[in-house]
Amino acid sequence: MLKRIALITRKPGMSREAFLEHWNEVHGPLVSEHPNVLRYVQDNVVHKERFVDRNPDPNRPLPAGYQGPEVDGIAELWFADRESMDELYASPHARVMQADGLAHLGTITTFIVEERTAIDRRPDARGLVLSLSGECVLVTGAASGIGRALALGIARAGAAVIAVDIDASSLDEVVSTIARQGGSARGHVLDVADRAACRTLARDLAQQRISALVNNAGVAIPSRLGADGIDAAWDKTWAVNAGGVFNVTAAFLRHLEATRGAILNMSSVAARSGRGMNTAYQSSKAAVTQMTRGWAVELADRGIRVNAIAPGPIETALTRHTRGDPDRVAKTLSRVPLNRFGQPEDLVGAAVFLLSGHAAFITGSVLAVDGGFDAT
Known part of the structure; x- marks a missing residue:
């Protein structure tokens, strides 16, 4: 499995509401409809903190002048292998995706991760309670x-x-x-x-x-x-x-x-x-x-x-x-x-x-x- 992670920052002057509306209603469906994308997840970033000490206080106030998260959204796209991902990004569909993202969202930084284990299903040695929570x-x-x-x-x-x-x-x-x-x-x-x-x-x-x-x-x-x-x-x-x-x-x-x-x-x-x-x-x-x-x-x-x-x-x-x-x-x-x-x-x-x-x-x-x- 291969995963492509995209960090998206909205354009200067663009409201968060406009960013989320376009991403949720246009860009996300545009990306996920391609058959090579096995799974697509988008997360809206609502808060960001940098912890610089060993015991940070989660209730401490944010620094003066804080303007919100530097990244507004995180998208994850799963592919069966590198070949299927390359096939998508060499297609006309990818050019439409990228043009829409740059025109209506903002800066997009991507990472490619080899997804070795999506979910750890090893049993918990501390107990034998049968649970399917989260499934x-x-x-x-x-x-x-x-x-x-x-x-x-x-x-x-x-x-x-x-x-x-x-x-x-x-x-x-x-x-x-x-x-x-x-x-x-x-x-x-x-x-x-x-x-x-x-x-x-x-x-x-x-x-x-x-x-x-x-x-x-x-x-x-x-x-x-x-x-x-x-x-x-x-x-x-x-x-x-x-x-x-x-x-x-x-x-x-x-x-x-x-x-x-x-x-x-x-x-x-x-x-x-x-x-x-x-x-x-x-x-x-x-x-x-x-x-x-x-x-x-x-x-x-x-x-x-x-x-x-x-x-x-x-x-x-x-x-x-x-x-x-x-x-x-x-x-x-x-x-x-x-x-x-x-x-x-x-x-x-x-x-x-x-x-x-x-x-x-x-x-x-x-x-x-x-x-x-x-x-x-």
């Missing part, structure tokens, strides 16, 4: 079931949540619940099977510092080979369960490169079993497992961790059809040493852990949260 996590399928529980739990752990789902009304309820509980959340309606829509959302959120993805959206459509409707069931299952994971991850990859973030996929213990007579679901979740392992290796040099959770039998609306037959329920529970169905909330602790700095040395893992189902 921004996008959760798909957040309107119900496991996704809803994860969105609420991740918000309680301190993260800002971007909740996405195809169900607008239920999504609004989740966002409102997080807000009532003192958390931060935004909702976006999205069909994860729509690749173009995923890319559009990623562009709309280009200024959002997203540090983690939770690819949870999924469907489970009862189907057997040769049965009526198998073609549609197969296509939709794969489009959402496997295609959705790819679409969202590919769309938001640049966000995660900028934050050296984490990806958490939702697989299933069904991915390792031939039981259940729903091969579309089982095979799509096996694909999620393999995407998790492959991307863990592929993205490691970009600082991105990729893990998955494999839930066992969990009580949700998605799995209601598996609990209508008492004999089937008894057979399922006979394989669960803890002798109960899991609840969506049972997955929250594992998810928060895998997204947190305490899992900084874990990637490519698939954690079974299944009451012991996979052990039998």
Whole structure:
């Protein structure tokens, strides 16, 4: 990663209000819209002090004649490498950017920094409190079931949540619940099977510092080979369960490169079993497992961790059809040493852990949260 830092000083006689108005409304969007810019941050300088002694008094008055900060703004632009940065600054777009900056802002001094570690995610040896404070996590399928529980739990752990789902009304309820509980959340309606829509959302959120993805959206459509409707069931299952994971991850990859973030996929213990007579679901979740392992290796040099959770039998609306037959329920529970169905909330602790700095040395893992189902 490469970062270009720009220190901007407004033109003599230019008011701070005029400087900020042009920077916020014209120059900033002009810079950030170029696809080579992975991340753009602008900070308005409101105060500057020079400390010359070892124990400065932060409450001491400013020197007589102080006229405000010498630098009015600091901009940071992230690039994947030097080549992509040079490509931007050799383009006509850069000449427009520079002309606008010199004409409407003032003096611009730039520095180029090799960004080795954007965020230090090493665990704090002083304690084991799981926290996602300061993180921004996008959760798909957040309107119900496991996704809803994860969105609420991740918000309680301190993260800002971007909740996405195809169900607008239920999504609004989740966002409102997080807000009532003192958390931060935004909702976006999205069909994860729509690749173009995923890319559009990623562009709309280009200024959002997203540090983690939770690819949870999924469907489970009862189907057997040769049965009526198998073609549609197969296509939709794969489009959402496997295609959705790819679409969202590919769309938001640049966000995660900028934050050296984490990806958490939702697989299933069904991915390792031939039981259940729903091969579309089982095979799509096996694909999620393999995407998790492959991307863990592929993205490691970009600082991105990729893990998955494999839930066992969990009580949700998605799995209601598996609990209508008492004999089937008894057979399922006979394989669960803890002798109960899991609840969506049972997955929250594992998810928060895998997204947190305490899992900084874990990637490519698939954690079974299944009451012991996979052990039998």
